[in-house]
Amino acid sequence: MTATHSQLAEAFNKDFDRTTWHDEALWFVRQKRDSAAYGIKEFQELRELASRIKEHTLSNLDKYLVSFEQNAIRNGVIVHWAMDAEEHNKIVLDILLKSNSKRIVKSKSMLTEECHLNPYLQKNGIEVVDTDLGEHIIQLRKEPPSHIVLPAIHLKKEDVGNTFHHHLGTPAHESDPQRLAEAARQHLREKFISSDAAISGVNFAVAETGSVVVCTNEGNADLGINFAKVHIACMGIEKIIPAWDHLGVFTRLLARSATGQSITTYTSHFTKPLEGATMHVVILDNGRTKQLGREDFRNSLKCIRCGACMNTCPVYRRSGGHSYNFTVPGPIGSILSPNLDLKKYSSLPFASTLCGSCTFVCPVKIDIHVQLYKWRQIIAEENILPVYKKWSMKIMATLLANPLLYDLGGKLARYVLRITPDRILNNNWLNSWAKARELPKPPKTSFKTWYIQSSKKK
Amino acid sequence: MNSRDSILAQVKNNKPALSPLVDLPPFEGDCSMAMFKKSIELSGGKLIEMNSVADTEKIILELFPSAKQIASDIIRGTIAVHSSTDNIVLRQIEVAVLHGQLGVAENGAIWLTEDEMLHRTLPFITQYLVLVLKKEMIVSNMHHAYSIVVPSAYGVFISGPSKTADIEQSLVIGAHGPRSLTILTYQE
Numbered sequence: 001m002t003a004t005h006s007q008l009a010e011a012f013n014k015d016f017d018r019t020t021w022h023d024e025a026l027w028f029v030r031q032k033r034d035s036a037a038y039g040i041k042e043f044q045e046l047r048e049l050a051s052r053i054k055e056h057t058l059s060n061l062d063k064y065l066v067s068f069e070q071n072a073i074r075n076g077v078i079v080h081w082a083m084d085a086e087e088h089n090k091i092v093l094d095i096l097l098k099s100n101s102k103r104i105v106k107s108k109s110m111l112t113e114e115c116h117l118n119p120y121l122q123k124n125g126i127e128v129v130d131t132d133l134g135e136h137i138i139q140l141r142k143e144p145p146s147h148i149v150l151p152a153i154h155l156k157k158e159d160v161g162n163t164f165h166h167h168l169g170t171p172a173h174e175s176d177p178q179r180l181a182e183a184a185r186q187h188l189r190e191k192f193i194s195s196d197a198a199i200s201g202v203n204f205a206v207a208e209t210g211s212v213v214v215c216t217n218e219g220n221a222d223l224g225i226n227f228a229k230v231h232i233a234c235m236g237i238e239k240i241i242p243a244w245d246h247l248g249v250f251t252r253l254l255a256r257s258a259t260g261q262s263i264t265t266y267t268s269h270f271t272k273p274l275e276g277a278t279m280h281v282v283i284l285d286n287g288r289t290k291q292l293g294r295e296d297f298r299n300s301l302k303c304i305r306c307g308a309c310m311n312t313c314p315v316y317r318r319s320g321g322h323s324y325n326f327t328v329p330g331p332i333g334s335i336l337s338p339n340l341d342l343k344k345y346s347s348l349p350f351a352s353t354l355c356g357s358c359t360f361v362c363p364v365k366i367d368i369h370v371q372l373y374k375w376r377q378i379i380a381e382e383n384i385l386p387v388y389k390k391w392s393m394k395i396m397a398t399l400l401a402n403p404l405l406y407d408l409g410g411k412l413a414r415y416v417l418r419i420t421p422d423r424i425l426n427n428n429w430l431n432s433w434a435k436a437r438e439l440p441k442p443p444k445t446s447f448k449t450w451y452i453q454s455s456k457k458k
Numbered sequence: 459m460n461s462r463d464s465i466l467a468q469v470k471n472n473k474p475a476l477s478p479l480v481d482l483p484p485f486e487g488d489c490s491m492a493m494f495k496k497s498i499e500l501s502g503g504k505l506i507e508m509n510s511v512a513d514t515e516k517i518i519l520e521l522f523p524s525a526k527q528i529a530s531d532i533i534r535g536t537i538a539v540h541s542s543t544d545n546i547v548l549r550q551i552e553v554a555v556l557h558g559q560l561g562v563a564e565n566g567a568i569w570l571t572e573d574e575m576l577h578r579t580l581p582f583i584t585q586y587l588v589l590v591l592k593k594e595m596i597v598s599n600m601h602h603a604y605s606i607v608v609p610s611a612y613g614v615f616i617s618g619p620s621k622t623a624d625i626e627q628s629l630v631i632g633a634h635g636p637r638s639l640t641i642l643t644y645q646e
Contacts, residue, residue: 025627040564042485049480056479062469075611081462133633134624150624157626177628185634192583192634193545209609219582219620219635226578227545237465244609245482248601251615252564262497262565263600263617266635272611274578275541285465293472 002325004347004386009319013436018156023317025153030311032260033361039262040252049249051365054302057240058292064207064240065283071210072281075272080282085115088284092117092199092232093124095280099230101126101196105188107214107221108132109201110148110305111234111284114327117199128199129191131220133184140167146321148328149258149307154320188220198224202235203304204250205281208243211271212281215254215264222268231279233270237288238301250304253363257306291339296374300335302364309358309368315351324348331358335371338379346384349375410446417442487598489563491643494596497566501618502631503639507593511644514555514590521640522553522586529580530555532590539576548577554584554636558591558616560606561641564599567617568641571610578612582620587636589616593645 013019037043057064069079080095082088096104104121106112106128118139121128130139134151138144140163145151152160161175170183200221204213212233214221225231241250255261273279292298310316310330321329326337326345331352337345349372352358358368379385380393399409417425417439426434433439445453459467495505506517515533522528529539529551536555537547556575558568568589575581597603607613620635631637 028627045483049482052477052480055477059474059477061473062466065466065469081460081465083461083465087461131634132624133622137624150627152624153627155626157628160625177625178630180625181622181630181633185632188634189549189583193549206609211609217620218622218633220633222614223579223582223634226582237469242479245601245604248485248599248604249482251600259623261617262500263562263567263615265501265616265618265621267567267615267617269609269613271609271613274572274612283465285461285468289465289468289472292469295474298474 002344005323005351008323012320012323019318026311026317033308036256036260046249046253047363047365050253053246054364068205068207068240075210078280082282082284084286088115089117089120091282095232101230103195104128104197105131105191105195105224106199107224108135109234111201111236131188131224148305192223192227195228197230198228199232202233202239204241205235205239206244207240211269214268217265219266229277234282236284254304254306257308257363287340297371299366302366303332306363308361312357312361331368338375343384346379414442485601489596489598493563498641501566503618505641508642508644525552527552539580541577543577548579548583551584553586554580555588558589561591561596562603563596565617567615569607569615571613582635584636586638588640590642593643
């Protein structure tokens with residue numbers, strides 16, 4: 001059986017100081033997002049516009065996909081279509097083999113993580129180097145990303161120092177971020193210059209012009225793509241936007257929501273390949289059309305992968321990205337993953353307090369917390385709730401539907417809580433709720449009794 | 459049915475009823491030099507206002523007195539870079555001085571295309587990047603920018619030097635690309 005979110009979160013929580021540090025580091029990013037968002041007066045209007053542009057696009061997606069394809073072909077780009085991860089990986093490998101490409105540089109792409117492209121290519125004798133600094137760190141450590149924008153946010157500089165000492169030969173105990181980044185710069189420049197092909201993700205694909213837009217801060221996508229003879233851009237069908245002018249809306253929202261910058265350092269528009277080079281676009285479904293057919297959940301396809309919902313989520317911040325066991329962690333991942341495997345990811349929609357903070361910050365206004373709640377209903381209907389959750393819900397439902405039972409239950413609970421010794425009450429094994437907190441002292445009377453009594457006094 | 463057709467068929471089958479495409483309102487904003495300067499500094503860049511484009515050479519000498527490998531189509535005495543320049547030459551470039559087409563006041567981003575880059579890799583492989591921009595070409599925000607710039611073969615908005623915060627959220631300037639970005643503006 002797959003480990004649940006709470007089991008994996010428990011492992012992360014063992015290091016209390018690190019958990020607190022992780023929490024604060026992400027909250028800092030959320031605060032930066034706030035100042036960038038409120039730095040422009042039309043931010044809310046832009047969210048609404050972005051949401052409606054995406055809504056329109058999804059409602060006409062087949063036509064936009066075709067027009068993107070036609071325009072890309074006209075630009076000299078080769079377009080491929082993949083039903084699933086397996087087909088996607090085969091297409092990429094095929095392009096690499098046919099172009100005799102052995103050394104590949106890759107800029108950040110959550111889609112290729114989703115498809116597990118790296119291990120597939122490596123198995124087939126191809127060297128793939130992730131060039132985004134965060135991605136490079138976790139690639140050396142053989143770990144998956146723990147965040148879609150900040151892939152190595154779970155690591156401390158000392159961890160990175162150790163990894164670089166082993167792999168890049170930096171001095172032992174070197175943990176200065178400036179010097180570590182410099183070592184990676186020198187190491188990766190060699191890779192950029194000697195690569196045969198470059199793989200990138202896609203932030204936006206413009207139907208009107210056939211262009212793909214890639215946003216980075218490090219400049220690694222442009223360095224990789226421009227030095228290589230072959231560029232393969234991998235995208236999900238939902239990356240389409242109708243027109244060039246729409247980029248104005250999305251580029252104003254993306255970096256503000258992601259890292260609190262007004263725009264990423266590089267916003268790169270690839271429309272035609274360089275003379276003598278080839279450019280491919282691989283368009284992937286992998287469950288997206290299925291999600292499009294789910295009325296309650298199709299809005300999740302509006303996502304522009306900014307990560308704001310993760311940075312703000314109190315559960316994500318204190319459980320770490322790896323606890324979700326899915327390429328896209330956090331609130332958005334918890335509504336995307338059940339579409340692919342309801343059983344495997346059935347604990348994720350419960351990894352939320354339903355506080356709604358994710359919905360509040362989402363730049364394309366996805367009703368994330370509502371969808372989390374709706375997935376819970378489906379998980380209960382499909383009868384894949386864990387036994388304790390199923391029965392406790394049933395008991396609560398009976399109790400809450402019956403005033404007499406509710407009063408009696410309350411009295412009993414107050415009595416039992418009062419006479420039970422603390423060490424039993426807050427025993428982690430008996431009461432998992434008490435793992436990181438303590439139960440408050442029970443009140444003497446119920447609210448109902450208190451209300452009746454205090455009304456009489458008046 | 460091939461994958462293309464079956465994906466398109468599934469999309470057609472599963473998509474919601476057509477919702478209308480909204481018009482973009484004209485978002486006006488501040489396109490002053492003061493705003494542009496503030497945004498450039500916030501992105502880690504530096505702005506210098508010149509009197510004339512002829513001052514570029516003098517300023518580059520002041521900024522990079524010891525630089526030997528300068529690539530530019532604006533100033534003299536530089537290394538020739540064109541679309542077929544060898545990687546060995548490119549990787550030694552210390553300073554690239556290039557034209558920018560347009561600047562955005564709201565975020566300090568400068569648009570340049572393949573035509574201004576001399577080689578597609580030059581603005582990224584150079585250690586230090588200098589972009590020279592006509593003052594009249596500063597617009598307020600991205601909406602105005604996209605209404606002016608057209609999708610050429612390859613075009614990039616560059617805002618500040620290359621940077622990363624991937625190690626413990628500490629900002630490091632000079633990730634893979636330029637270690638600094640200087641914008642020189644001039645009036646025609």
